[in-house]
Amino acid sequence: MFQTSEIKDKIISSERAAELMEDGWCKADMHVHTCCSHDVPPAWQSHPARLFEKAKSMGLDYVTFTDHDTIKAYDMLGWNREDLTPGVEISIKDIENVGHTVHMNAFAFDREQYQEIELLAKKEKNIYSVIDYLKSNDLPYIYNHPFWFKFGEKPNILAVPELVKHFPVVEYNAQDLRQKNFFSMVLAQRYNKGIAINTDSHTGNIGKVYTLAQGDTFHEYFSNISKGRSYLVMEEPAWKHFAAELGGLIELLFSIDKGIWEETGFSTGIGAFDRVMSALARDMPDRSNKLNKATASLARQVASSRLPVFLHMLSKKSQVTRIERMVNA
Template identity: 65%
Template structure:
């Protein structure tokens, strides 16, 4: 049997740089970043720059043809912006913990649904916790959907790695996620190749980096665009390595935390999901350090200096290597 580690050439098949996209875009290809979070997500710092309206304008200015927001288990962005807005495709990142069929939490992006459909499939996900029932709903209602970061596992979960390849068979599109390790994205690419699935690259940005990477495909509307991706008629546009993307994301996150505005935080809520970091953020908010400009600026600059050194990202990537080795040993193609 051939293990995933023995297929290093896979990354070269569908990834191109933005320099190579000009002719394709002139010939009717379009681009989108299909995994973006706004301040409506619980783990996004509640800054005005992260409001859906501001991110929508930013995405348009960066040349995205289709814009969608995929907040965690919420569609508040569309309540704010409107459900039938031109050039805006509905989307959500749905989480489901199916212990019987999978054994860990799975994230799915779903698109082009209406308000009633969201209510139905969200209720189905919460009530049954059965991922295959959910997929059946998407298929019967002809909703585009994709498998997010297959080899990313939620903190506290006990990952069932062997369930991932079987689950991947049931998705038309698999994600290459710039927030995850390159090795794990290569594993995802192998699954996509083996099972004939499409792939998209996404920022999964929580800091406003919408469109920094994107996927290009032909399509006069979102449905046609997504269908072409699912059939492999697309390219992933990436100009920088993952470690650099993560470093930039972390630095931007620090700046957003220090610029949080109290009224938006009270409206949206915010948590990182990590207790110690949440307590630090609470202190910043409680004592209004954003009003103590000298201290605020000095603290932010110090934290960004550490972030830009690349050390936090290096330590993060190092901490995930045992998991990468486990995946490499357990998943075969």
């Protein structure tokens, strides 16, 4: 049976984190999206160069960007840039072994290795083939938001514990429901896996949460996390991170040009939200400045409230109940 006290002890305050960093502990946010991802607004705030500068100004020791199935950010920044570790979020729809789409982050690869990873993920659609390749090449990888399931797919919740067994590190996603993250931590503890907390930011909020571990290189840092020698730093509750991301999307929406929006075909992946955002973007150039500001203000107020979080929690209530039964079985 899991020990809730041990799980809670993994999360520490920024004050305690500062003490550890004085002793040489390092911090990183290992799940961040740039404007190279299909679901990130094409704005300067999310440009790889801007995010790299922001990450360094916030004191992140290791910086990585994990865009959806693309490495464009590294083509833009340079593959050998100091303090920058190549990363990617891989999407694998493995119906035979899993039954639904799984997201995982991989790190510290070169261009040729990424091409091999991409081939396995897109052609074979076999998550275990990808994992075998990463292990054989000593490449770090994380199981992202284990209890997130792509809209429109029927999730196979029973497949999650089996998958956890094959990952060195499991993610605590700052935007996911607190209950889901708790169950992810339970499985990580049950199978002796590391746990890392990440923002999964799509709006430039890099480093709002971070994982602390020792390591003179990224590989050493990640190895310590996989061995459980790490702490999670998160000052605000998960619902506030979720609200901040929605607010950030609103800010970006009202800052980008209509033509850019239509050209890129930006999508958050949330159907209803996308329709509202697209409608706002389409109408903005035709509105008076006063009305535009009023609409933006209202959108920000709704996004920063608990209403979107409450509705999201309500929609996932039955799913959380099924997950809890499976974890406790």
